[in-house]
Amino acid sequence: xxxxxGEAATAPDxxxxxxxxxxxxxxxxxxxxATDIIRNKRSRVVEEVEDWEQLRQAGHEIKEHVLRHxxxxxQQFEAACTRAGGVVHWASDAAEANxxxxxxxxxxxxxxxxxxxxxxxxxxxxxxxxxxxxxTPYETDLADLIVQLGEDQPSHIxxxxxxxxxxxxxxxxxxxxxxxxxxxxxxxxxxxxxxxxREKFLRxxxxxxxxxxxxxxxxxxxxxxxxxxxxxxxxxxRVLITLIGIEKIIxxxxxxxxxxxxxxxxxxxxxxxxxxxIWTGVSPGSGPREFHVVLLDNGRTNVLADDFSRETLDCIxxxxxxxxxxxYRQTGGHAYGSVYAGPIGAILTPQLQAMQHSQSLPYASxxxxxxxxxxxxxxxxxxxxxxxxxxxxxxNHAPLIEKLAMKAAGYALQTPERLxxxxxxxxxxxxxxxHDGVIRRLPGMLAGWTSVRDLAPIPKQxxxxxxxxxxxxxxx
Amino acid sequence: MHISLFITCYNDTxxxxxxxxxxxxxxxxxxxxxxxxxxxxxxxxxxxTGYQAEAMPLMRHFLEVFRDDETICVPSSSCVAMIRDHYxxxxxxxxxxxxARAVDKLLPRIFExxxxxxxxxxxxxxxxxxxxxxxxxxxxxxxxxxxxxxKPERLLKQVRGLTLxxxxxxxxxxxxxxxxxxxxxxxxxxxxSDKLRCVLGTRAEVCTAADxxxxxxxxxxxxxxxxxxxxxxxxxxxxxxxxxxxx
Numbered sequence: 001x002x003x004x005x006g007e008a009a010t011a012p013d014x015x016x017x018x019x020x021x022x023x024x025x026x027x028x029x030x031x032x033x034a035t036d037i038i039r040n041k042r043s044r045v046v047e048e049v050e051d052w053e054q055l056r057q058a059g060h061e062i063k064e065h066v067l068r069h070x071x072x073x074x075q076q077f078e079a080a081c082t083r084a085g086g087v088v089h090w091a092s093d094a095a096e097a098n099x100x101x102x103x104x105x106x107x108x109x110x111x112x113x114x115x116x117x118x119x120x121x122x123x124x125x126x127x128x129x130x131x132x133x134x135x136t137p138y139e140t141d142l143a144d145l146i147v148q149l150g151e152d153q154p155s156h157i158x159x160x161x162x163x164x165x166x167x168x169x170x171x172x173x174x175x176x177x178x179x180x181x182x183x184x185x186x187x188x189x190x191x192x193x194x195x196x197x198r199e200k201f202l203r204x205x206x207x208x209x210x211x212x213x214x215x216x217x218x219x220x221x222x223x224x225x226x227x228x229x230x231x232x233x234x235x236x237x238r239v240l241i242t243l244i245g246i247e248k249i250i251x252x253x254x255x256x257x258x259x260x261x262x263x264x265x266x267x268x269x270x271x272x273x274x275x276x277x278i279w280t281g282v283s284p285g286s287g288p289r290e291f292h293v294v295l296l297d298n299g300r301t302n303v304l305a306d307d308f309s310r311e312t313l314d315c316i317x318x319x320x321x322x323x324x325x326x327x328y329r330q331t332g333g334h335a336y337g338s339v340y341a342g343p344i345g346a347i348l349t350p351q352l353q354a355m356q357h358s359q360s361l362p363y364a365s366x367x368x369x370x371x372x373x374x375x376x377x378x379x380x381x382x383x384x385x386x387x388x389x390x391x392x393x394x395x396n397h398a399p400l401i402e403k404l405a406m407k408a409a410g411y412a413l414q415t416p417e418r419l420x421x422x423x424x425x426x427x428x429x430x431x432x433x434x435h436d437g438v439i440r441r442l443p444g445m446l447a448g449w450t451s452v453r454d455l456a457p458i459p460k461q462x463x464x465x466x467x468x469x470x471x472x473x474x475x476x
Numbered sequence: 477m478h479i480s481l482f483i484t485c486y487n488d489t490x491x492x493x494x495x496x497x498x499x500x501x502x503x504x505x506x507x508x509x510x511x512x513x514x515x516x517x518x519x520x521x522x523x524x525t526g527y528q529a530e531a532m533p534l535m536r537h538f539l540e541v542f543r544d545d546e547t548i549c550v551p552s553s554s555c556v557a558m559i560r561d562h563y564x565x566x567x568x569x570x571x572x573x574x575x576a577r578a579v580d581k582l583l584p585r586i587f588e589x590x591x592x593x594x595x596x597x598x599x600x601x602x603x604x605x606x607x608x609x610x611x612x613x614x615x616x617x618x619x620x621x622x623x624x625x626x627k628p629e630r631l632l633k634q635v636r637g638l639t640l641x642x643x644x645x646x647x648x649x650x651x652x653x654x655x656x657x658x659x660x661x662x663x664x665x666x667x668x669s670d671k672l673r674c675v676l677g678t679r680a681e682v683c684t685a686a687d688x689x690x691x692x693x694x695x696x697x698x699x700x701x702x703x704x705x706x707x708x709x710x711x712x713x714x715x716x717x718x719x720x721x722x723x
Contacts, residue, residue, distance in 0.1 A: 019662045028666075326649045330666040364660060366653025366667070367524060369620035383561075389526030398526065402655075406522060410530035413485060413517040414537065423489050438699060448658040452665040453696030456490075463483050463492035467511045 003299035004094045005123050005352050011337025013360040018335040027163050031155075031332040034162045039323040041269025042374070049265065058258045060378040063314035066249055067304060073216040073249045074295065080219030084281025086291040093298050094124035097243065100294050101126060101208065102133045104241055110206045112136045113241075115144070116233040117223050118210030119317065120243050120296060122154060122339040126208070137208070138200045140229040142193055149176040155333030155341060158267045158319035163332045197229060207233040207288070211244040212316065213259060214293070217252045220280040221293065224263060224273035234277050240288040245296050247313040259316060262376035266318035299352030309384045312347050314377040321371035321381060327364055336361060343371035343381045347388060355388070359397045362388035401445060416464070423462050430457050477507045477597070480545035482538075482586075484552045485517035491688045497715035497722045498551050498589060501602050504715075509549075514541045520558035525655045528566070535566055539578040542585075547596065551589040551711050553687040554654075557621035559586055588618075589711055590627040590686055600630045606716040607637035611680035613671070613694065615687045616649050628686050628710050635713060641678040645670070652693035668697045676703060683707045 011017065021027055046052055066073055078088045091097035105113060113130065115121065115137050127148075130137045139148040143161040147154050150172040154160030161169065166184065173192050174182040182192055209230070213222040221242055223230050234240060250259065256278075264270045282291045303312050322328045322342030333341030338349040338358065346361040362385045371381040392398055412422040433439050439455040441447070449455060461469075479502055483495045499509050518538055519531030538559075542548055550556050560583060567576040593599050610632060618624040632640050651657065651667025671694060675683050683698070685691050688709050695707035715722045 015660050015662065018660065022662045022666045326651070326667050326670075327660075327663050330663050362526075363656065364663075366616070366649050366651060366656045366664070368616040368649035368653070370616075370647075370649070373620055386524055386526070386562075389524070390528045391526075393526035393528075402525075406525065406527045406530060410522055410527065410534070413519075414533055416514050416516055419485060419488075419516050426489070440700075445658060448661040449696070451661055452668065452700065453693065454699035455696055456692075456699075458490055459492055461492060463488040463495035464511070464513060466492055466496060468513065 001093045001297075002095065003302070003353050004125065005299070005349050005358075006125060006339040008338040008349050008353065009357040011358070014335055014337070014364040015360060017337060018331045018364070021331040021335050026165070026168075027332050028330065030163050030165045032329060034159060035323040035329050038159070038269055039320075039374075042266060042320060042323070045265045045269050045271055049261070055258055055262055056376055056378050059262050059316070059376055060311075060314060062250060062255050062258060063377055064311065066251060067247070067310055067313055070246065070249065070304065073251055074246060076216040077214055077219055077249055078295075080215075080217065081281060081293055082219070084219050086219060086281040086293055089292060089294045091294050091296045091298070097124050097294050097296050097298070098126055098129035101241055101243070102129060102135065104239070104292050105130070105135055105206055106133070108206060108239055110135070110204075110239075112138065112200075112204045113206045113208050114138050114140050114200050114204045114233050114237065115208045116140050116210070116230045117212075117225055118208060118243055119154070119157065119339055120210050120245055121208065124243075124296065124298060126243070138197075138204065140197050140200065140233055141225070142190070142227055142229075145193060145197070146172060149173070153334060154339060156319055156322055157317050157340065157342070157344070163334065201229075201232040201236050205237050206239040206241065207237040208241045208243065209233055211242050211248055212263065213250050213256060214244055214248050215251075215253050215256070216249050218280055220253065220278050222256060222260075222276070222278045224260070225275045225277075226268065226270075226273060228275055231275050231277055234279065235287045237288055239290045239292070241292045241294065243294045243296060245298070246300050247315075263316055263318055266320040266374065266376040299354065302354045303348070303351045306351070308387050309347065309351060311379050312344075312351060312384060314379050315344050315348065316377060317344075318376055320374040320376065324370040324374045325365075326368060326370065327366065336364070343385075344379070347381055347384045350388060355391050355395060355397075359392045362386075362392060405445065420462070420464065423458065427458050427460070477547060478510065479507050479592070480510045480512060480542060480548050482515060482518075482542065482548055482550045482555070483511065484550065484555045486555075487551060487688055490692065491709065493722055494551055494688055494709040494711050497709065497711040498549065500715040500722055501593075501604075501711060502549070505597065505599060505602060507597075510545075512541050512545075518555045518558045520555055521654055523558060523562055523566070528569075532566060532570060535563055536575065539575065539582060542582065543578070546585060547592070548582075548586050549589055549592045550586060551686075551709065552689070553588055553615055553617040553622050553624070554689055556586060556588045557617040559583070561621055588622055588624065588686060590624055590631055591622070593631060593714075594627045601634035602631065602714050604635040604714045604716055605637050605718045606635050606713050606721075608682050609639040609641055609678075609680045610682045610684055610713065611641045611643045611675060611678040612646070613643060613650060613675070613683055613685040613690055614646050615685045615690045618686045619647060624686065628684075631710065631714060632684070635716075638713070641680045643678060643683075644674045646674075648674075650690045650693050652690050654689070657693060664693075668693060672697045672701065672703075675705065681705065682713070684710050684713055686710050
């Protein structure tokens with residue numbers, strides 16, 4: 001089994017990628033504007049739910065229960081889905097999932113597929129695999145379509161083209177759809193997308209979808225969306241292939257009550273998604289005649305094996321943590337080098353890959369806690385980030401210079417005598433760098449600090465020295 | 477009341493004036509302050525950077541030093557967060573039941589400075605005088621870990637002569653994040669510039685917080701840009717009187 005998460009294994013480290021993006025004024029402006037709008041909407045519709053905290057807790061507990069009994073619920077889902085006429089496939093990694101999907105499409109001698117709501121397909125790099133097999137995939141989500149036509153990468157879990165503005169989208173549509181006269185208004189752009197996509201919906205015989213939830217009890221799959229393209233993909237084609245991670249299982253149909261409240265409010269600031277599609281196997285005379293589900297592991301069992309960070313798999317992909325994150329808001333999603341960006345990406349991507357790649361991601365956070373505060377299923381992302389940093393250090397992936405500095409500091413801080421000595425030494429060491437009572441340039445690791453900030457020199461007397469002196473003086 | 481001070485290694489070394497201010501405020505209110513010379517560090521920097529093995533002896537040392545103190549005052553939200561949020565997990569990881577018991581007994585005795593004043597001592601007016609305009613950076617750990625709420629604000633509102641100006645986008649992180657500020661300089665700097673824009677927009681003379689780590693970061697930016705705006709820990713404002721500021 002080889003776990004591959006998009007191109008994450010070969011992506012540049014976060015600080016390197018972030019440096020480029022931070023100096024891109026247009027990306028920063030686009031990301032800031034879009035995340036401001038979504039998070040303001042989110043906080044308005046969350047505030048109006050009186051039992052929001054109980055809902056979060058319920059969401060968390062249902063997911064935790066599922067993860068502890070995942071083997072049971074997966075088999076229950078397989079049985080129920082099969083009974084309802086679906087075909088269930090198991091894929092241990094990206095290559096196997098791609099092979100299964102290509103085989104199903106080939107069996108129907110199709111050369112085109114339409115796609116909806118499947119970030120997991122980006123995780124396994126399905127589109128290049130399809131193209132290599134002579135199959136053309138068409139993304140039908142407006143934002144996914146923009147990303148596909150622009151030969152770009154998604155930058156947000158829910159709003160994949162969030163890093164682009166209207167003018168940039170207009171340019172992509174105008175070029176790729178060959179519409180030189182295309183207008184600039186949102187209505188012009190959606191009209192262009194609509195006529196481009198409608199033709200595909202009516203013609204292409206096979207659809208590939210993701211799934212928000214898979215119900216073990218009934219074998220049903222649920223997809224929520226805003227544009228109606230999902231409804232088209234799920235009902236018009238003859239064959240439907242749904243790709244889902246094994247963590248998407250929920251036990252009972254009634255559990256949707258919890259998640260269909262948590263998800264839309266957290267994701268897009270809507271009380272309810274405009275389209276909620278739930279289907280069970282195949283129904284003669286209506287919808288696809290053939291239904292396949294591919295259940296994907298691709299490293300999820302790596303995450304499951306770590307008691308401490310297992311709750312990473314609770315994620316329902318709402319993207320609220322991205323919109324809340326001050327780091328994401330400065331860089332956008334591309335800095336994370338993964339289809340999963342932001343705080344959740346920073347904990348999910350390295351874990352899926354068993355910590356063998358993307359080791360800079362757990363450090364791509366100031367640990368401000370804003371992500372945990374908004375997470376609808378209460379994933380304690382800051383705690384998991386710190387836990388994963390521990391694994392990075394433990395497994396010897398930390399820079400040597402940092403390790404030495406930390407060991408030295410750890411030694412110095414163990415006794416007050418050593419700490420006092422270190423304080424005295426630092427006071428001497430800073431002298432060549434102190435001018436007019438301020439430090440403006442430091443060498444080595446600390447040069448990062450002084451590249452954008454000054455530093456006040458260490459005062460002549462530490463608190464402990466002042467206290468000792470005070471104890472000696474007669475008190476009035 | 478007898479209050480033991482955990483000054484924190486950071487304040488001890490870099491901001492001793494904050495410690496002197498805490499002593500001044502507590503003694504002015506009639507309490508006895510003790511400083512145990514054996515204290516060093518809570519282990520936050522090591523723990524948060526992934527050096528959990530190095531943090532363990534620091535926690536054990538902390539537990540030993542403060543074993544018998546009834547009330548422990550800590551003028552740093554992030555160090556309190558380290559103790560409250562992570563010591564129980566570290567104790568569990570140590571597999572040592574004596575350590576776990578010691579942590580259990582420690583937690584109810586730990587107070588961040590404004591918690592101590594408002595919750596434990598029941599005061600908001602500490603008889604301070606500070607004739608300046610001030611804006612408060614609420615700080616991530618104060619907000620989202622300690623849930624200090626409006627405690628720092630209530631204390632500041634009682635200071636005579638002080639004009640408190642609301643900080644826009646106050647709950648956003650300043651971009652410090654400990655070693656994050658060095659490991660991710662570019663993003664940290666971008667976050668800092670947003671914070672500075674908000675601080676400067678208030679036209680306040682002073683930016684304050686319950687944590688010197690954020691303040692060192694914000695002050696570093698304010699100084700680099702020659703803004704003339706300074707940062708002071710909440711305790712230093714509360715320690716100021718008609719006779720002047722703590723020196």
